[in-house]
Amino acid sequence: MALLTKKDTSLILDPLADNNPITIQVLGICSALAITAELKASVVMAISVLFVLGVGNVVISLMRNIIPSKIRIIVQLIVVATLVIIVDQVLKAFAYELSKTLSVFVGLIITNCIIMGRFEAFALGNGPWRSFLDGIGNALGYGVILIIVGFFRELFGSGTLFGYKVLGDPVTKTGLYATGYENNGFMIIPPAALIVVGIIIWVQRSKNKALIEEN
Amino acid sequence: MSDKKLTLKKRLHILKHRFRGKKMAPAFNAIHTFLFAPDETTHSGSHIRVADDLKRTMNTVIMALIPVLVFSFFNTGYQHYSAINGFPDNFSLVNDFLNWDNFWLGFIKVMPLVIVSYGVGLLIEFIFAVIKGHEVEEGYLVTGMLVPLIVPIDTPLWMLAVAVVFGVVIGKEVFGGTGMNILNPALTIRAFLFFAYPTWMSGDKVWVQGAVERAGTPDAISGETVLGYLAQNKGDEMAYTVSDMFFGFIPGSVGETSVLLILLGGLFLVFTKIASWRIMVSAVIGALVMGLIFNGVVEAGWIGQSSGFYGLMSFEFWKHLLVGGLAFGIVYMATDPVTGSQTNRGKWIYGFFIGFISVMIRVFNPAYPEGVFLAILLMNVFAPTIDHYVVRGNIRRRLNRLKNATVLPTNSGEEAKELKVETI
Numbered sequence: 330m331a332l333l334t335k336k337d338t339s340l341i342l343d344p345l346a347d348n349n350p351i352t353i354q355v356l357g358i359c360s361a362l363a364i365t366a367e368l369k370a371s372v373v374m375a376i377s378v379l380f381v382l383g384v385g386n387v388v389i390s391l392m393r394n395i396i397p398s399k400i401r402i403i404v405q406l407i408v409v410a411t412l413v414i415i416v417d418q419v420l421k422a423f424a425y426e427l428s429k430t431l432s433v434f435v436g437l438i439i440t441n442c443i444i445m446g447r448f449e450a451f452a453l454g455n456g457p458w459r460s461f462l463d464g465i466g467n468a469l470g471y472g473v474i475l476i477i478v479g480f481f482r483e484l485f486g487s488g489t490l491f492g493y494k495v496l497g498d499p500v501t502k503t504g505l506y507a508t509g510y511e512n513n514g515f516m517i518i519p520p521a522a523l524i525v526v527g528i529i530i531w532v533q534r535s536k537n538k539a540l541i542e543e544n
Numbered sequence: 545m546s547d548k549k550l551t552l553k554k555r556l557h558i559l560k561h562r563f564r565g566k567k568m569a570p571a572f573n574a575i576h577t578f579l580f581a582p583d584e585t586t587h588s589g590s591h592i593r594v595a596d597d598l599k600r601t602m603n604t605v606i607m608a609l610i611p612v613l614v615f616s617f618f619n620t621g622y623q624h625y626s627a628i629n630g631f632p633d634n635f636s637l638v639n640d641f642l643n644w645d646n647f648w649l650g651f652i653k654v655m656p657l658v659i660v661s662y663g664v665g666l667l668i669e670f671i672f673a674v675i676k677g678h679e680v681e682e683g684y685l686v687t688g689m690l691v692p693l694i695v696p697i698d699t700p701l702w703m704l705a706v707a708v709v710f711g712v713v714i715g716k717e718v719f720g721g722t723g724m725n726i727l728n729p730a731l732t733i734r735a736f737l738f739f740a741y742p743t744w745m746s747g748d749k750v751w752v753q754g755a756v757e758r759a760g761t762p763d764a765i766s767g768e769t770v771l772g773y774l775a776q777n778k779g780d781e782m783a784y785t786v787s788d789m790f791f792g793f794i795p796g797s798v799g800e801t802s803v804l805l806i807l808l809g810g811l812f813l814v815f816t817k818i819a820s821w822r823i824m825v826s827a828v829i830g831a832l833v834m835g836l837i838f839n840g841v842v843e844a845g846w847i848g849q850s851s852g853f854y855g856l857m858s859f860e861f862w863k864h865l866l867v868g869g870l871a872f873g874i875v876y877m878a879t880d881p882v883t884g885s886q887t888n889r890g891k892w893i894y895g896f897f898i899g900f901i902s903v904m905i906r907v908f909n910p911a912y913p914e915g916v917f918l919a920i921l922l923m924n925v926f927a928p929t930i931d932h933y934v935v936r937g938n939i940r941r942r943l944n945r946l947k948n949a950t951v952l953p954t955n956s957g958e959e960a961k962e963l964k965v966e967t968i
Contacts, residue, residue, distance in 0.1 A: 509700060509702070511703075511743075513740045513741070514742055515736060515739040515740035516740075518739065527714075527718075531718065
């Protein structure tokens, strides 16, 4: 038997495009607005969610038959909170500056709708391997959008990518800035992320007619 | 004229028929309808006969804007030369203001803004017409003229182009194009510019032509707006008189300064029934009420001279109408028939809050002493809600009238009896 059956592959690939947690299910928007002003923060956030959702889905899936359904939300919260604290401590230990940039938003992974949504909708009813794939797929789908939004916001808002000045120096007026170009302050503020996400949804729906809702 | 010699109109007509059904058809139709009256006739029975189609409505607004535009040529030059040479002691309208130097400087500085605004905006309209396969929409005609009039004179052209792309696509086309937009596209463009490039939109360097490029040199000039002075509590240093403010000999966005010409344009629009007088009147009332409240607060002694709000709060309430973009916003922006309220009662509420909130933002906004565009955009968002409740209220009132109606006796002996709504 192959490592990944066709169904397993679709668990990973569907959330990347046609069932994307951000652009189709419109979950996890708050963090997508808050931390995407820099590409680096977006990438770290994506990796953090990848870890929390991948491991969390497996843990919940393993415990799915012994969790009393009345207190399942509390159990899920304990699992996700434990994982988030691990991520937070690791960031503080090895990437202190970045953890300050992300500030409360690492802690707020607990409230990310995608994570509770996958626990409830998938991990409680499926085996550990498939839950793991589902968690990885959804976290990747979330991460891809985060990175696209972070790329455009950092490029146009600050003229940098990963902190590297790709468009020249705005103070000494080198590169593109010599021609009179200026950074777009609008891209720095969170509403710009909403508009970038909106444009991604627009492009995605105009490419894939199946996603257009009838009304 | 021989048949072989084709006029432009004929050529476009032929092209239009040749491209019918093709992807490029809307682009040719667009040029055709822009230059000539459309040659189509209604095929089915026509139910409404009116002389003013969308294009004529738009053209009327542009006609009302032309005096403002021409005045802005003179004022741009006047502010520039006055900032360099000092304001003339005995101001004479003909010699100091309406002269060729002023006009020419203003002309070569303002016209590029107009051209970029129209060029970029119409290009986007064309592209979307081709993509959607619709007829081109004339909606940009007015927006394209409003945009250069509400930006500072030295706005770099590429910034304006970026903002126009954003405003037309995000402000209008994503909602379905002309007539479907929630927000006024011209103000969306202004708001984008303000949040994206704040250093080019506020301060004392942007309102006078040439001030930005001269900054830091011995020839540096600056021109603070009236509201700018007041926001810094420097109202007594300001040299502008009330008549300067009314006639528009003050620094400001390109076309917003002359209240007199805006007033004339507004009267023209009301007379031609293009714009709603209810919105204009109620917005003026709203601004006056808010100004009176602030003046009252100052008179009651709740705000001292040291307060950061003192300058704007103590500004006489009626003068708020003369400065900044309030007059321009009320006459040309708030009355946009697409984004404003549709019901008569709704127009009163909508207009009142535009004036009220404009003056409020003026006083309390720490970053920028003007808030007309924010107030109008905010009320644009609320306009459908206002209309909804006005219509609901009307239905309820009529239902009540029906419930409480009494049937008058036909014979003198009978008593009046209540009409039951269930029986109808």
